Amino acid sequence: MESKNRVCDTMVCAMARMIRDGDNVFHGVSSHMPMVAVLLAKAMHAPKAVHLNIPGGVDPVLRKLQKYTSAGPELLEGSKSYFPLMEVFDLSMRGGLDVAFLSGVQFDVWGNVNASVIGDYKKPKVRLPGGAGSAVLIPTAKRAIIWRTKHDQRTFVNQVDFITTRGNVDKIVTPLCIFKMENGEMVLDTIHETSSLEEVRENTGFPIKYSRIAYTPLPTKEELSALGRIDPGNYRNIEF
Structure with a gap:
């Protein structure tokens, strides 16, 4: 459990550091990790970042995170204003959405994202929820940042089974x-x-390319302290 918490906190802190002060930032449903990352960034280095979400609450003041949702009515409570989801799509297509945190089920070396089917589209092994907003937001947001709590050869493949959306992925x-x-x-x-380079190679279905070996900075004491205040129930870890 301690190792899992450490990995989770490393991922959340890494995502938080990708947010710049003043960014308009959106996350969707089932998104505890990026939601906490947005709150962490605002508490640490990006106080002017704008938090957008599914219910439409702008910069909500969250008195208590909910275990089972990152898209519940509490994101409207104490918010500065109301900005519904349809306006988020419009904002992104007008070039005003700086960061969109989204996910998927399969990813390939070209940055294509599959959230539709596993196997043949007409006779799939598994039919997935589909692209929903990601099919609009990934191509149009200034930076689409993807997170995924699984890293194996079924997730990172040489070619996705179906292209739900392509292009414009910034980081995964x-x-x-x-x-x-x-x-x-x-x-x-x-x-x-x-982790290690060997573990990344073993769990990725395409050849790993890199210009240098670098390591993700560990969470700082200040970041861990802020995480404890923001998410004392450690709900960010339920995605694993």
């Missing part, structure tokens, strides 16, 4: 590492201290 944060897009390909950015 996993329990093992962070990928970045460079010249149209996914390359290794940093490796978490809890």
Whole structure:
């Protein structure tokens, strides 16, 4: 459990550091980790970042995080204003959404995202929820940051079974590492201290490219202290 918590906190802190002061930042449903990352960034280095979400609460003051939702009515309580989801889509298509935290089920070396089916589209092994807002937000947000709590060869494949959305992925944060897009390909950015290059290679279905070996900075004492105040119930860890 301690190791899992450490990985989770490393991922959350890494996502928080990707948020810049003044960014308009959106996260969707089932998104405890990026939700906490947004709150952490606002508490640490990006107080002017704007927190947008599914219910439409802008910069909500969360007195208590909910265990089972990152899209509940509490995100409207104490918010500065109301900005509904349809306006988020419009904002993104107008170039005003700086960061969108989204996910998927399969990813390939070209940055394509599959959230639709596993196997043949007409006769799939598994039919997935589909792209929903990600099909709009990933191509149009200034930076689409993907997180996924699984990193194996079924998740990171040479070619996705179905392209739900393509292009514009900035970073992908996993329990093992962070990928970045460079010249149209996914390359290794940093490796978490809890992992290794060998483990990343063994669990990725395409050849790993990198220009240098770098490690993801560990959470600082200040970040861990802030996480304890923001999420004392450790609900960010329920995604694992």
